[in-house]
Amino acid sequence: MSKFLFTSESVTEGHPDKACDAFSDAVLDDILSKDNDAHVACESLATKGLVVISGEIRTTASINVDKIVKDAIRAIGYNKTNSGIDPEEVEVLSKLHEQSPEIAQGVDANDLSEQGAGDQGLMFGFACKETPELMPLPIQIAHRLTERLTKLRKEGFLTWLRPDGKSQVSVKYDNTKPISIEKTVIATQHDDMLDKYGNERSELEFVKTEIVENVIRPVLDSYGYAYENNFIVNGTGRFVYGGPEADTGLTGRKIIVDTYGGYAPHGGGAFSGKDSSKVDRSATYMARYIAKNIVASGLAERCEVQLSYGIGVAEPTSFYVKTGGTGKKADNDLTRLARDVFPIRPGEIVAHLDLKKPRYRETAAYGHFGRELDQFTWEKTDMVDTLLNKS
Numbered sequence: 032m033s034k035f036l037f038t039s040e041s042v043t044e045g046h047p048d049k050a051c052d053a054f055s056d057a058v059l060d061d062i063l064s065k066d067n068d069a070h071v072a073c074e075s076l077a078t079k080g081l082v083v084i085s086g087e088i089r090t091t092a093s094i095n096v097d098k099i100v101k102d103a104i105r106a107i108g109y110n111k112t113n114s115g116i117d118p119e120e121v122e123v124l125s126k127l128h129e130q131s132p133e134i135a136q137g138v139d140a141n142d143l144s145e146q147g148a149g150d151q152g153l154m155f156g157f158a159c160k161e162t163p164e165l166m167p168l169p170i171q172i173a174h175r176l177t178e179r180l181t182k183l184r185k186e187g188f189l190t191w192l193r194p195d196g197k198s199q200v201s202v203k204y205d206n207t208k209p210i211s212i213e214k215t216v217i218a219t220q221h222d223d224m225l226d227k228y229g230n231e232r233s234e235l236e237f238v239k240t241e242i243v244e245n246v247i248r249p250v251l252d253s254y255g256y257a258y259e260n261n262f263i264v265n266g267t268g269r270f271v272y273g274g275p276e277a278d279t280g281l282t283g284r285k286i287i288v289d290t291y292g293g294y295a296p297h298g299g300g301a302f303s304g305k306d307s308s309k310v311d312r313s314a315t316y317m318a319r320y321i322a323k324n325i326v327a328s329g330l331a332e333r334c335e336v337q338l339s340y341g342i343g344v345a346e347p348t349s350f351y352v353k354t355g356g357t358g359k360k361a362d363n364d365l366t367r368l369a370r371d372v373f374p375i376r377p378g379e380i381v382a383h384l385d386l387k388k389p390r391y392r393e394t395a396a397y398g399h400f401g402r403e404l405d406q407f408t409w410e411k412t413d414m415v416d417t418l419l420n421k422s
Contacts, residue, residue, distance in 0.1 A: 036213055038201040039169035039292025041177040044107050044396035045114070045194020045220070045273065047280025051075035053395040055282045055304025057103045058084060058096060058127075060389035063306070065092035067387040070130050070149075073304035075100075077280040079115035081122050086304060089130040096125040103392075108185065113193040113220070115276025146378030148340035149308045150300075153349075156318025157295035158326040159333035161209055164410075165326050166401035168209045168254070170292030172200045174397045175250045180219055181396075189241060193220035195273030202256075207333065207355075212251055212258035217242050218265055220273035231269055239264040289399050290315070295335055303395055307386035310377055314338045314347075316409035317380045319400050321373050325352065327412040328419055330365060332357035338375060345376045360422065372417055384408045 042049050054075040062069045069090035076083040082100050104118040111117035158165040176198035184192035199216035202209045221238055228234040242264045251258045274280075283301025287293050300311030307313040322334040331354035339349045352366040360368070374383045381387060390406035403410050 034203065034205050034210075036201045036203055037167075037169055037294065038199060038214075039167065039173050039294065040197060040199040041170065041173035041288055041292075041397065042198075042285060043177045043181050043194060043196040043219075045109065045181070045196065046285070047077055047195070047275045047278050048282075048284040049280075049396045050103075050107055050109070050274065051077050051280040051282040052285070052303035053103050053107065053392060054082060054084065054100050055086075056391040056395045057099050058094065059304055059306060060392045061094050061099050062088065062090050062092045063387065063389040063391075065094075066090045069306060070308055071304065071306040072130070072309065073127065074282045075280070075304070076282075077116065077275040079276045080120070081124065082116070082275075083124045083126065085126040086128075087130040088127050096127070097123045108194045109274055114195070114274030116274060145345050146308075146376070146381075147343035147345050148310045148314075148377050149342070150310065151340060151342045152300050152311055152314075153298040153337060153339040154300070154310060154315040154318050155290075155296040155298050156315065156320070156322040156336040156338075157291050157334065158319070158322040159207075160326060162254075162401070164401040164403060165323050166398075167291055167294035168256075169200045169202045170288075170294060170398065171401050172202075172212070172250060172254060173198045173292060174401065175253075176200070176215070176217060176246060178397045179246050179250055180217070183245060189245060191222040191224060191238075193222065193271075193273055195220035195270075195277070209256065212254075212256050214259065214261045214263070215247050215251065216263040216266070217247060218267075218270060220270050221265075223271045235265060235268060289394075291400070296337070302399060303391070307381045307384075308377065310338075310340050310380075313377060313380050313384070313386055314340065314375075316384060316386070316399070317373065317375060320384065320409040320411070320414075321352070321369050323410065324373075324412050324414040324418060325354075325365065325369065328415040328422075330359050330418060330422065334358075334365075336369070340377070345378070347375055350375060368418065368422055372414060372421060 055073045073086040101118040161168040183189045196219040201214040203211045302312045318336040322336045325334045335353045
C-alpha cells in the first residue's frame with residue numbers, strides 16, 4: 032500500500048491488566064532486592080476485593096506479598112470508591128511455590144556462556160526513525176497520552192480523573208513515512224459528577240472538553256505532525272466504574288501494548304513477573320537493544336531482529352536481522368555483524384544488560400521500550416561505535 036492508516040493503543044497503570052503486571056513486577060523487584068540470583072515467574076489476578084498471586088520462585092529471600100501488593104495498589108491510586116480494591120480491606124491470596132527442579136537444572140551454570148534458556152520461545156526486537164526514541168509513532172503517542180492522564184490525575188490538576196483509562200492513535204502513512212495523525216481516542220474513568228452537571232450529556236461534554244484541551248492537544252502538539260480534530264472521548268458515555276471492580280485483571284494480557292503496538296512482530300511471551308533467566312523477557316530486551324543500536328548507528332532506517340531458543344540450551348536456535356531494504360549493508364551481512372558484536376546467549380545477555388537488579392516495576396505501564404530511563408539498559412545506544420568500527 033502507498034497510503035494507509037495504522038493504529039496502536041495504550042492503557043494506564045490503573046487498567047486492571049496493567050495493575051496485575053505491576054503486582055507481578057513489584058513481587059519480582061522485592062525478591063531481587065534481596066537475592067539477585069532468584070528465579071521468579073509470578074502471575075497475578077485481580078477482581079473486586081481480591082488479588083491472587085501465583086507462580087514459581089526459587090530464592091533465599093523472605094517476602095511479604097500482602098504488603099507488596101497493597102503498596103502497589105496505593106501507588107496506582109486504587110481505593111474503595113474508584114476500583115473495588117481498597118488497600119485497607121483487599122484480600123491478598125499468595126500461592127507462590129518452588130520452581131520445578133527440572134527447569135532449574137536447565138538454567139543453572141557456573142559459566143555464563145553455558146547458561147541455558149529458561150524455556151523455548153521466539154522473541155522480536157524493532158527500531159525505526161519515526162521518533163527520537165526510535166519507536167513507531169502510533170504506540171509512542173498512545174503511551175504519552177495515557178502517561179499524561181496519570182500525571183494530571185496524580186498531580187491533582189484534573190482531580191476528577193480516576194485510575195483506569197485507555198488511548199488509541201491512528202496515524203496516516205505514505206509507504207513507511209508517517210504524515211499525519213488522523214484519529215485519537217481516549218477512554219478515561221472519572222468521578223460521578225451527575226450532581227454537579229445534572230445529566231449524563233453535560234457531564235460527558237465537560238469530560239471531553241477537559242481531556243481534549245489538557246491531554247490530547249498538548250501531546251499531539253509536542254510531536255509536530257498535522258492532526259485532524261477527530262477526537263473520541265469516552266465513546267460509550269459515562270466511565271465511573273473501572274479497575275478490577277469493572278473488569279478482572281490478569282498479568283500478561285497487554286503484551287502488544289508492552290512492545291510496538293502491533294507495528295512489529297511479537298513472540299507471544301509476556302514479560303511481567305519474570306526474572307531475566309526467562310528469555311521471553313531478557314532476549315526480547317536484547318533484540319530491541321540490537322535493533323535500536325543498528326538504527327542509531329545509521330546502518331539502517333528500520334530494523335527487525337528475531338531470536339529463538341530451546342529450553343536448557345544456550346545457543347539460539349535462530350537469529351536474524353532484517354531492515355526492509357533500508358540497510359546500508361545486506362541483511363545477511365548485518366546479521367553476521369550483530370552476531371559478532373552482541374551477546375545473545377541467555378547468561379551473557381543478563382550480564383551485558385545488568386538484568387539481575389530490581390528495576391521491573393517501572394516497566395509495568397507505558398511501554399518497556401521507547402523510555403530512555405537509566406535503569407532501562409536495553410534502551411542505550413552504547414554499541415554504535417563498536418558497530419561502525421567493525422562494519
